[in-house]
Amino acid sequence: MPSPEYPQEFLDALTAILGRRGLRIGEEVALLDPGTNPGNLRAGLMARPADAAEAARVLALCAGAGVGVVPQGGRTGLAGGASTRPGELILSLDRMDRVESVDASSRSATVQAGVTLARLEEALAPLGLTVGVDLGARGSATLGGMVATNAGGIEAFRYGTMRERVLGLEVALCSGEILTELSRVRKDNAGLPLRQLFIGSEGTLGVITRVVLSLVPIGGTRHTALALLPSLDAAIAVMRSVEAAPGASLAAAELMSGNHIALTARSLGIAQLTAVAPAAFGLLLVVTGDQSGAAQAALESELARASEAGLLLDCVLPKNAAEERDLWRVREDWAVDRVHPGGLWYDVSVPIDRLALYLTDLERRLARHDGGLAHYLVGHLADGNVHLTINAAVPITERYAEVAPIVYAGLKELGGSFSAEHGIGLEKRASLERWAGEGGVRLMRTVKALFDPTWVLNPGKVITRGS
Amino acid sequence: MPSPEYPQEFLDALTAILGRRGLRIGEEVALLDPGTNPGNLRAGLMARPADAAEAARVLALCAGAGVGVVPQGGRTGLAGGASTRPGELILSLDRMDRVESVDASSRSATVQAGVTLARLEEALAPLGLTVGVDLGARGSATLGGMVATNAGGIEAFRYGTMRERVLGLEVALCSGEILTELSRVRKDNAGLPLRQLFIGSEGTLGVITRVVLSLVPIGGTRHTALALLPSLDAAIAVMRSVEAAPGASLAAAELMSGNHIALTARSLGIAQLTAVAPAAFGLLLVVTGDQSGAAQAALESELARASEAGLLLDCVLPKNAAEERDLWRVREDWAVDRVHPGGLWYDVSVPIDRLALYLTDLERRLARHDGGLAHYLVGHLADGNVHLTINAAVPITERYAEVAPIVYAGLKELGGSFSAEHGIGLEKRASLERWAGEGGVRLMRTVKALFDPTWVLNPGKVITRGS
Numbered sequence: 001m002p003s004p005e006y007p008q009e010f011l012d013a014l015t016a017i018l019g020r021r022g023l024r025i026g027e028e029v030a031l032l033d034p035g036t037n038p039g040n041l042r043a044g045l046m047a048r049p050a051d052a053a054e055a056a057r058v059l060a061l062c063a064g065a066g067v068g069v070v071p072q073g074g075r076t077g078l079a080g081g082a083s084t085r086p087g088e089l090i091l092s093l094d095r096m097d098r099v100e101s102v103d104a105s106s107r108s109a110t111v112q113a114g115v116t117l118a119r120l121e122e123a124l125a126p127l128g129l130t131v132g133v134d135l136g137a138r139g140s141a142t143l144g145g146m147v148a149t150n151a152g153g154i155e156a157f158r159y160g161t162m163r164e165r166v167l168g169l170e171v172a173l174c175s176g177e178i179l180t181e182l183s184r185v186r187k188d189n190a191g192l193p194l195r196q197l198f199i200g201s202e203g204t205l206g207v208i209t210r211v212v213l214s215l216v217p218i219g220g221t222r223h224t225a226l227a228l229l230p231s232l233d234a235a236i237a238v239m240r241s242v243e244a245a246p247g248a249s250l251a252a253a254e255l256m257s258g259n260h261i262a263l264t265a266r267s268l269g270i271a272q273l274t275a276v277a278p279a280a281f282g283l284l285l286v287v288t289g290d291q292s293g294a295a296q297a298a299l300e301s302e303l304a305r306a307s308e309a310g311l312l313l314d315c316v317l318p319k320n321a322a323e324e325r326d327l328w329r330v331r332e333d334w335a336v337d338r339v340h341p342g343g344l345w346y347d348v349s350v351p352i353d354r355l356a357l358y359l360t361d362l363e364r365r366l367a368r369h370d371g372g373l374a375h376y377l378v379g380h381l382a383d384g385n386v387h388l389t390i391n392a393a394v395p396i397t398e399r400y401a402e403v404a405p406i407v408y409a410g411l412k413e414l415g416g417s418f419s420a421e422h423g424i425g426l427e428k429r430a431s432l433e434r435w436a437g438e439g440g441v442r443l444m445r446t447v448k449a450l451f452d453p454t455w456v457l458n459p460g461k462v463i464t465r466g467s
Numbered sequence: 468m469p470s471p472e473y474p475q476e477f478l479d480a481l482t483a484i485l486g487r488r489g490l491r492i493g494e495e496v497a498l499l500d501p502g503t504n505p506g507n508l509r510a511g512l513m514a515r516p517a518d519a520a521e522a523a524r525v526l527a528l529c530a531g532a533g534v535g536v537v538p539q540g541g542r543t544g545l546a547g548g549a550s551t552r553p554g555e556l557i558l559s560l561d562r563m564d565r566v567e568s569v570d571a572s573s574r575s576a577t578v579q580a581g582v583t584l585a586r587l588e589e590a591l592a593p594l595g596l597t598v599g600v601d602l603g604a605r606g607s608a609t610l611g612g613m614v615a616t617n618a619g620g621i622e623a624f625r626y627g628t629m630r631e632r633v634l635g636l637e638v639a640l641c642s643g644e645i646l647t648e649l650s651r652v653r654k655d656n657a658g659l660p661l662r663q664l665f666i667g668s669e670g671t672l673g674v675i676t677r678v679v680l681s682l683v684p685i686g687g688t689r690h691t692a693l694a695l696l697p698s699l700d701a702a703i704a705v706m707r708s709v710e711a712a713p714g715a716s717l718a719a720a721e722l723m724s725g726n727h728i729a730l731t732a733r734s735l736g737i738a739q740l741t742a743v744a745p746a747a748f749g750l751l752l753v754v755t756g757d758q759s760g761a762a763q764a765a766l767e768s769e770l771a772r773a774s775e776a777g778l779l780l781d782c783v784l785p786k787n788a789a790e791e792r793d794l795w796r797v798r799e800d801w802a803v804d805r806v807h808p809g810g811l812w813y814d815v816s817v818p819i820d821r822l823a824l825y826l827t828d829l830e831r832r833l834a835r836h837d838g839g840l841a842h843y844l845v846g847h848l849a850d851g852n853v854h855l856t857i858n859a860a861v862p863i864t865e866r867y868a869e870v871a872p873i874v875y876a877g878l879k880e881l882g883g884s885f886s887a888e889h890g891i892g893l894e895k896r897a898s899l900e901r902w903a904g905e906g907g908v909r910l911m912r913t914v915k916a917l918f919d920p921t922w923v924l925n926p927g928k929v930i931t932r933g934s
């Protein structure tokens with residue numbers, strides 16, 4: 001039964017474009033998995049276009065009718081970028097889930113926007129290729145959503161964020177037009193770089209319907225170790241030495257605060273880790289190399305050298321695939337949210353030479369503000385990208401705006417970013433206005449209005465029409 | 468003496484912003500090196516701002532007065548993007564030539580836009596770092612110009628084009644405002660990605676005044692070889708095998724047609740090369756590696772294997788630095804322009820699995836069109852980027868537009884680009900309109916008008932106001 005919020009005329013027009021099969025209405029929407037944000041499915045109506053042409057017609061219809069339209073991929077965003085309100089229309093890419101072609105020789109793949117990262121990686125593995133972007137939500141995150149948020153993740157330090165992986169895009173626009181720039185080459189400078197605007201704009205300018213990706217060869221055998229370290233400086237030194245070791249290629253350098261490791265290992269019952277010495281930081285290192293075993297030898301020898309130099313408190317070398325998986329579970333699980341629910345998440349980048357300074361200052365600022373605040377950290381060390389959870393004995397969800405300025409203080413002067421890889425969404429909108437300043441916000445608004453003159457596309461996200 | 472084209476009032480206002488020292492007038496302009504395009508110095512007036520604030524004031528003045536303003540870096544562009552007409556104002560970045568800071572630990576550098584690539588590399592070398600973009604014009608090309616054209620060059624296949632190297636930008640705008648996004652981190656998603664618009668827009672939207680670059684470690688010792696090959700397929704196979712060889716990292720794979728090698732070696736008198744067997748293609752390979760010599764051994768063993776497999780006609784291994792330099796001279800010299808002046812240049816990208824097909828078809832199309840046309844090729848094989856010179860017994864400069872459709876035929880369908888890395892400038896404007904189509908051109912025009920409502924910025928380049 002259609003919700004009363006949607007005029008019959010609008011529903012009829014939508015059905016004419018998509019057919020009944022291309023729509024989900026009321027309960028059909030409510031029964032879906034809302035993903036990371038309970039607000040994702042608040043809208044009672046979902047359009048499921050089969051291609052860019054249908055998507056563009058839906059956008060034009062919404063632009064004309066003044067109906068807000070929210071693009072959704074895997075609904076795994078962490079900043080509320082896919083959340084909806086009653087009366088809005090969800091535009092789901094779930095029917096556009098075809099890996100259209102993979103070209104092994106020139107190392108590119110063309111996919112519809114609704115393909116998940118895990119599905120594409122499955123298709124690429126037999127060819128010895130990978131996207132070069134990996135993240136915890138790989139099973140649900142779609143390539144379209146990853147492009148729209150310029151996702152980064154674990155491997156950005158060597159292969160870049162999605163912006164570096166994208167060769168071509170197809171984008172449905174509110175004008176009903178389709179921007180088609182399906183280049184399969186890296187060097188392509190054909191006038192103003194329009195497609196770049198859509199990468200990282202979180203569905204506020206258009207809906208990405210097709211993506212051409214540049215692929216990279218799989219690095220070979222993977223070897224993993226967890227280094228436990230007395231300080232961030234030690235973590236950086238160990239990372240750099242492993243990175244420079246001949247025969248090994250650094251594939252991951254995931255940072256965790258000691259309290260994250262302790263809490264998560266206890267929560268998941270990972271014996272391997274509950275026994276290790278308490279450390280300021282853990283660094284989960286992955287190297288790749290050829291079959292000769294040189295990479296593993298290089299990793300172990302760098303860790304031995306670090307230990308001799310007093311940089312290492314302890315070290316865990318998984319003895320089998322299950323133990324290796326457990327180390328990654330500790331990295332990717334977020335036990336702190338179960339044990340102390342109602343914490344606040346922040347996602348910042350700091351040039352790594354300033355990261356220790358930033359974290360020390362942050363600790364001091366938090367303590368001064370409220371002695372009851374604790375913080376936990378995981379992140380991608382080589383990019384200086386840390387995800388912070390700040391919590392207290394009781395849930396503090398409503399204190400986001402109060403704590404944000406404490407977390408963001410000094411970041412701009414350090415050359416960092418208050419918004420690294422999770423996006424602005426709803427969550428960081430107010431912070432963005434302060435960050436970009438009046439001039440920056442005005443420019444963003446004029447660009448937004450150019451592509452979405454009636455402000456129907458992902459309304460309220462990233463940038464608003466203002467007063 | 469000021470040219471009569473510039474009203475005294477405009478000159479007075481300009482002098483008030485810049486001082487007399489910040490201006491070059493008449494002969495002071497004409498006596499400069501025009502660079503690659505004789506039209507670069509046709510304008511009789513040059514503004515030389517000392518910083519972004521001055522640049523922004525000059526732009527606002529020009530926007531108000533309706534005076535065309537053409538940004539110039541090293542004047543080494545190949546598509547006429549910096550050419551000027553009498554009555555226009557040149558905005559030179561030559562006084563903004565400071566390497567402001569280099570941060571070795573987080574691998575970033577902040578430079579003013581007028582710094583040349585060679586100067587920056589000189590500053591970086593002692594720290595073991597490099598920009599990761601290299602091109603023939605390294606001595607004159609400025610970082611600002613390289614960002615404005617999204618330069619690619621020799622190393623793009625492993626480190627990306629300038630877009631991938633840029634972390635932050637400062638841009639002077641026609642509104643008199645300055646866009647300041649001087650991030651030093653890779654993961655930075657702070658709202659709509661405005662700075663991306665300026666990368667590759669060839670000075671048509673704003674003037675880049677400062678650049679923050681992501682750096683990469685220098686790869687170690689370099690080893691060079693020239694492989695002479697019977698076919699493009701053989702060249703690709705050899706490149707892939709060297710790329711996959713353990714202990715060596717591929718740093719360059721420069722392709723040359725056999726006729727380019729023969730003509731250039733003869734013209735430069737390089738004995739090393741005048742003796743080799745005639746080949747369809749030459750592939751200049753560079754690998755880097757550690758001090759162990761493993762990289763050189765890997766390169767030589769892959770070439771030996773290729774020879775056994777019948778993929779190699781001949782091979783030149785330079786015995787010393789001078790011989791190595793000579794191989795690069797052959798790659799970077801453009802003897803064909805001296806021997807047969809008046810040829811046409813094109814710069815296209817093709818997915819490398821389709822490159823052989825494209826070149827075979829091109830040869831056929833050219834022969835069918837005019838049996839007197841010859842073609843020469845150099846390029847960056849791993850990116851499928853080839854630079855073509857097409858010439859005849861007599862100069863054919865005025866036949867650019869006639870030959871362009873023959874060169875560009877089928878490129879879009881192959882997923883290639885008609886404009887790889889040299890930019891649109893004046894030269895490819897008409898081709899861009901065909902390539903982008905009516906909708907694409909309209910979008911570009913609206914974006915252009917947003918940043919430059921009076922169309923004074925680099926007038927006539929890339930995209931025009933239309934009819």
